[in-house]
Amino acid sequence: MSLFTPEFGLVFWMLVIFLILLWVLGKYVWPVIINSMDERAAFIDKGVEFTQEAEKDREQAKVDVRGLLADARKQQMDILQQTERMKQEILDNAQKTASHEAKRIMESAKLSIEQAKSEAELQLRRQAGLLSLQIAEQVIRRDLSSEDAQMELIDKLLNEVG
């Protein structure tokens, strides 16, 4: 069976061609391809790593920003609260001072009014006395000139007493 027996010439040529092919490809082609593929894989790995790092950084920055924001908000709250307290205090103080002042003013006013009143009373009393004296003088001077009138008055007064 010629199909199953190797042919010497063909073996020879096959060996020659295959070895040349192997030499050429092994020297000039496969190392280039393998190196390039490895280099590219390394390049892609590096890229991925870089992206992951950037992503991590971004996450970290996000967290940082959140912290900062919270801090700022807290500070703001604190300041607001403080202001509120201060305002209340000032208001309270003002109120206290005002009421105090008012009381003082009122008191002094009351005092002066009292004084004025008593003075006026005194004056009024004096005036009234004076007036009644004048009136009495007038009355006495005019009416008691006649005998009759004098008698009449005396009677009346006696009646009244009696």
Place this chain on the structure above:
Amino acid sequence: MRKRILYTAFFTLLLCASAWGVARVVVGEQEEEPEEFDLKEVIFTHLGDEYSWELPGGAEIHLPVIVRDREGAWHCFSSKYLDEGAEHEGFYLAREGDRARKVVGRDPAGNEYRPLDFSITKNVVAIGIGALLTAWVAFSLAHYYKRARFKAPRKGVGFIESLVEMVYKEVIVEVLEKDARRFGPYLLTLFFFVLISNLLGMVVVFPGGANVTGNISVTLVLALCTFVVVNVSGTKHYWRETFWPDVPLLLKFPIPLMPIIEIFSVFTKPVALMIRLFANMLGGHLIALVLVSLIFLLGTLGSAVMGGTVVISILFSLFMNVLHLLIAFIQAYVFMMLSTIFIRLARE
């Protein structure tokens, strides 16, 4: 779209070209002398080696015959002088026997002998075409990397790269680890050469059609290369395992039973590689040939039978060819993978 039309036109042309050759044969049969259809002759001519390459339409490329006769003189002439059983410079093509269709000579005593035959036969040319294509494929990828360093290739080059990736990253690096760089070039060359030769063998017309990887001489060389690589790179541990394996003393001392088995397996591994590729590819070609020959064999029974056989044969051979396409790839892959594993076993 334009490319697709071009492809379709090209393959239709190919199909017509091969059909024309067949039609000539059929018509020739009917008009001239009713030649007996010789199945054995057809199969052996197609599966074996030839000194010329038939083109569609009956044209032929005559290849050089290079032989060395018994006296040590070299003869080199075109194979066209040997057509139709003609004799040239004392050489002619044997008609039958083990040397059928080979160049033989006649010594002064009148005995037929086989000279040392270094002819550039159809298979040699096909091997050269396969090697050139392999080199082209590999060079195009390397060239791409030189031009566009970190870019991923697309289309054809991308396909080649995915094959390289599959072979190198998935098999060679996985199995050989740190030795991958040292043996990668050999294994990649092996894989691509076998794959391309397998696929070329499936093309019916000129650049293909030769039964390269289904020829035992070719697979012998490939297996021999693996054998040499495995045993030359074998470590001390490998040789110790071969000659003094780690088994109970009784199995290796008075009668070296295990060493004999181990040494035997050193040789059976490449032989199995050789036979596997050879038989698979030969089988694929044989089935395609037999299915087509069936049309001519049954054609003598009448036109109705012939028509039926044509349909069945074409459907079957389409199916077998698709299967063979798969086998062409699998066998290239398996040959490379087993070589990788054998190298790994020798490197431990």
